[in-house]
Amino acid sequence: MSNPITAPAPTDTPTRRISPLARRLVVATIAASTAVALLATTFQLYLDYRRDLGQIEATFRQVSQTYLPSIANALWATNREEVQVALDGLKQLPDVQYVAVREEATLWAETGHRAATRVQNRDYPLTHQFRDQLLTIGTLSISVNMDGVYRRLLEKFWVILISNGIKTFLVAGFMFWLFHWVITRHLQKIAGFAAQLGSENLDQTLRLDRPKQSTPDEFDQVLEGFQLMQSNLKNALEALKLDILARERVEEELRQLNVHLEQRVADRTRLLQEQARIIDEIHDAVISIDMQGNISSWNLGAERLFAYPALEALGRNVCFLFPEGEAVLDVHHLQDEQEMESPIQRKNGEILYAHLSLSALRTQEKTLRGFACYAIDISARKQAQALADRRATELEASNRELEAFSYSVSHDLRAPLRSIDGFSLALIEDFGGQLDPAGHEYLHRIRRAAQRMGLLIDNMLRLARITRTSMHYTHVDMTSLATTIAADLQQTKILSAASIQVQPGLSAYGDQALMRIVMENLLENAIKFTSKTSQAQIDIGAEMQMDRLVYYVCDNGAGFDMVYASKLFGAFQRLHREEEFPGTGIGLATVKRIIRRHGGDIWAESAVGKGTTFFFTLPSSQLADAAYQYDNANT
Amino acid sequence: MEQQVILLVEDNPDDEALTVRALRKNNILNEIVVAHDGVEALDYLFGTGLYAGRDTTRQPQVVLLDLKMPKIDGLEVLKRLRADPRTALQPVAVLTTSNEDRDIVSSYELGVNSYIRKPVDFNQFSETVRQLGLYWLVINVPPPQHG
Numbered sequence: 028m029s030n031p032i033t034a035p036a037p038t039d040t041p042t043r044r045i046s047p048l049a050r051r052l053v054v055a056t057i058a059a060s061t062a063v064a065l066l067a068t069t070f071q072l073y074l075d076y077r078r079d080l081g082q083i084e085a086t087f088r089q090v091s092q093t094y095l096p097s098i099a100n101a102l103w104a105t106n107r108e109e110v111q112v113a114l115d116g117l118k119q120l121p122d123v124q125y126v127a128v129r130e131e132a133t134l135w136a137e138t139g140h141r142a143a144t145r146v147q148n149r150d151y152p153l154t155h156q157f158r159d160q161l162l163t164i165g166t167l168s169i170s171v172n173m174d175g176v177y178r179r180l181l182e183k184f185w186v187i188l189i190s191n192g193i194k195t196f197l198v199a200g201f202m203f204w205l206f207h208w209v210i211t212r213h214l215q216k217i218a219g220f221a222a223q224l225g226s227e228n229l230d231q232t233l234r235l236d237r238p239k240q241s242t243p244d245e246f247d248q249v250l251e252g253f254q255l256m257q258s259n260l261k262n263a264l265e266a267l268k269l270d271i272l273a274r275e276r277v278e279e280e281l282r283q284l285n286v287h288l289e290q291r292v293a294d295r296t297r298l299l300q301e302q303a304r305i306i307d308e309i310h311d312a313v314i315s316i317d318m319q320g321n322i323s324s325w326n327l328g329a330e331r332l333f334a335y336p337a338l339e340a341l342g343r344n345v346c347f348l349f350p351e352g353e354a355v356l357d358v359h360h361l362q363d364e365q366e367m368e369s370p371i372q373r374k375n376g377e378i379l380y381a382h383l384s385l386s387a388l389r390t391q392e393k394t395l396r397g398f399a400c401y402a403i404d405i406s407a408r409k410q411a412q413a414l415a416d417r418r419a420t421e422l423e424a425s426n427r428e429l430e431a432f433s434y435s436v437s438h439d440l441r442a443p444l445r446s447i448d449g450f451s452l453a454l455i456e457d458f459g460g461q462l463d464p465a466g467h468e469y470l471h472r473i474r475r476a477a478q479r480m481g482l483l484i485d486n487m488l489r490l491a492r493i494t495r496t497s498m499h500y501t502h503v504d505m506t507s508l509a510t511t512i513a514a515d516l517q518q519t520k521i522l523s524a525a526s527i528q529v530q531p532g533l534s535a536y537g538d539q540a541l542m543r544i545v546m547e548n549l550l551e552n553a554i555k556f557t558s559k560t561s562q563a564q565i566d567i568g569a570e571m572q573m574d575r576l577v578y579y580v581c582d583n584g585a586g587f588d589m590v591y592a593s594k595l596f597g598a599f600q601r602l603h604r605e606e607e608f609p610g611t612g613i614g615l616a617t618v619k620r621i622i623r624r625h626g627g628d629i630w631a632e633s634a635v636g637k638g639t640t641f642f643f644t645l646p647s648s649q650l651a652d653a654a655y656q657y658d659n660a661n662t
Numbered sequence: 663m664e665q666q667v668i669l670l671v672e673d674n675p676d677d678e679a680l681t682v683r684a685l686r687k688n689n690i691l692n693e694i695v696v697a698h699d700g701v702e703a704l705d706y707l708f709g710t711g712l713y714a715g716r717d718t719t720r721q722p723q724v725v726l727l728d729l730k731m732p733k734i735d736g737l738e739v740l741k742r743l744r745a746d747p748r749t750a751l752q753p754v755a756v757l758t759t760s761n762e763d764r765d766i767v768s769s770y771e772l773g774v775n776s777y778i779r780k781p782v783d784f785n786q787f788s789e790t791v792r793q794l795g796l797y798w799l800v801i802n803v804p805p806p807q808h809g
Contacts, residue, residue: 433762434760434762437759437760437761437762438729438730438758438759438760439730439759441759441780441782442674442676442677442759443676444782445676445677445680445759445780445781445782445784445787446674446676446677446680448782448783448784449676449679449680449683449784449787450676450680451784452784452785453680453683453784474783474784477782478782478783480782481781481782481783482782485761488761492763496763
């Protein structure tokens with residue numbers, strides 16, 4: 028997951044200063060309005076000045092029109108008083124500071140005082156019509172003071188300046204406030220909002236502190252724009268996140284692939300090095316030959332096996348490695364993969380026997396370029412094989428002899444017994460009258476002995492045969508096997524007093540015929556040893572003991588002393604006298620041999636007078652199969 | 663009805679005597695021809711050697727054949743009997759001491775009609791012979807004789 032995208036911390040200067048935009052606006056407004064006010068004032072002052080000048084001109088005009096004739100007449104009449112009155116009247120006119128009448132250079136009358144500066148002087152000639160002659164009789168001088176004009180101008184200037192200044196400042200202040208209220212505070216808020224906008228608060232809505240506008244204005248457009256931007260941003264962010272995730276995944280995969288690849292390269296390199304090392308250091312010889320049969324590679328194993336150093340072997344035709352230089356490895360007649368055994372000749376002339384594994388070497392275009400040959404010294408194995416073969420032959424011979432022996436025993440040993448028994452009986456039948464009871468008894472003993480020997484021979488042959496017959500593994504229904512045998516035995520032996528219980532569902536994996544012999548012997552045994560027990564009870568079943576299925580045949584018969592347990596399964600070993608319980612001592616030996624041949628175990632637990640339990644195990648079907656393979660391979 | 667012959671092929675004189683005794687004791691009074699080895703048996707059956715000129719259209723009701731014999735053993739005799747059309751159908755019961763599987767299997771493979779093992783106990787042997795005689799001489803229907 029990527030980090031959320033955060034806005035940079037807003038720099039505080041722009042927002043902390045109070046509306047620089049508004050201030051700039053105000054400054055600009057003030058500057059502009061001041062400039063305009065100044066221009067307007069100047070223009071107005073100019074107009075006022077012109078008007079004042081006009082008034083002065085009007086005064087002059089009034090003088091020339093109204094006062095000049097009367098003053099000229101008074102002067103003509105030399106009426107000084109009248110002139111003085113007229114001058115005083117003139118003096119009353121606005122701004123007139125000084126009025127004088129001169130006759131030639133002689134001051135005739137004056138009023139007011141002359142000022143040197145800021146006056147406007149005007150001289151009017153005083154004329155008089157005398158007989159068609161216009162005579163200039165004097166000069167009227169008037170000085171109009173300009174101070175009033177200038178003072179008024181100055182006053183006006185100040186009034187306009189101050190009132191305009193105040194007005195401008197008021198307007199500017201109002202504008203500043205208005206601009207701030209209507210625009211810049213929102214701008215600041217927008218800026219703040221924009222500044223704090225990050226990936227985790229894109230859902231926030233920008234709201235401005237202002238009444239709802241009846242018609243959307245630019246701010247609404249901005250808000251709308253913001254929302255659109257936020258939603259676009261959000262989408263873009265989601266897409267970006269997905270993109271980042273995908274990229275991270277891809278990067279991770281790529282990284283792992285890289286790691287894997289590096290690992291593989293490393294492994295491969297190691298493998299190649301290892302292989303090269305193995306090929307070089309392997310005990311066995313690895314050589315290669317080209318299409319001419321010349322040796323093109325020669326490892327240390329080859330040096331050891333053939334006793335030629337690489338320098339002496341490389342490039343030579345491979346024939347020299349074989350006795351008589353025989354062309355054993357004819358490149359043109361070899362198959363792609365071929366195994367062979369051949370004598371080889373070492374440098375010192377010693378002949379060894381080697382197993383050669385040949386593999387075709389091909390170019391990338393699949394054309395044959397030679398063969399790799401892996402050679403193993405099998406001299407020892409050959410010798411061992413020869414020895415084993417000889418032993419197997421001997422064993423076979425001895426087995427054959429044994430078989431012939433038992434075949435002969437089967438035929439020849441029993442025949443005399445039959446004669447002994449048969450003729451003893453014939454003697455009893457034909458000449459019984461001539462024999463006393465002791466004679467009869469002896470003949471019976473002879474017969475019993477002969478019959479017992481016949482039984483012994485039979486059992487012995489059977490025991491011998493157990494190891495010779497081949498085994499055929501099947502799933503044996505032990506329950507039905509035991510039940511059948513029990514029924515048979517109870518019919519043939521007269522010892523049917525025992526109650527025989529067979530656990531249902533018993534099965535085993537083994538040779539059916541041999542399993543039958545096992546059950547026959549064990550049951551026969553149990554029946555035999557319970558023959559003197561009242562309420563004889565025989566149980567056949569199986570139970571799990573230490574993770575393995577253990578079959579048991581349990582009786583409550585005579586039992587035996589566990590001290591002799593070791594003799595129990597020995598051939599011809601008996602724990603009871605013949606008179607007590609008849610037997611040959613071969614049955615349990617046979618059973619043990621069968622169980623052992625199956626790869627199982629057999630043992631017994633017993634107590635004198637309490638009964639005996641025989642336990643035996645058989646390997647699982649898989650183990651049994653493996654044992655069977657082994658058994659078959661070795662017989 | 664003419665008495666049918668029993669051919670007993672047995673090299674052991676004790677066994678011969680005991681077999682004959684068992685037969686007689688069980689009231690089997692048929693003529694018993696004894697061949698003491700395989701050669702004699704074949705001579706009898708094919709009318710050669712000792713038995714040259716014997717009417718070979720009349721064959722024994724049953725041949726009681728021992729297996730282990732000098733010269734030609736029982737299995738060889740059986741083989742030759744089955745190979746010859748005159749005796750191919752001859753009822754033959756192996757009566758032997760052996761209970762080796764290979765003897766039993768070979769005998770049946772060669773077409774024996776019955777395989778009986780001689781018990782050591784003469785009482786049992788006698789009973790076996792009684793049943794044998796009863797079966798082969800009375801119960802069993804032999805193949806039709808030639809001629």
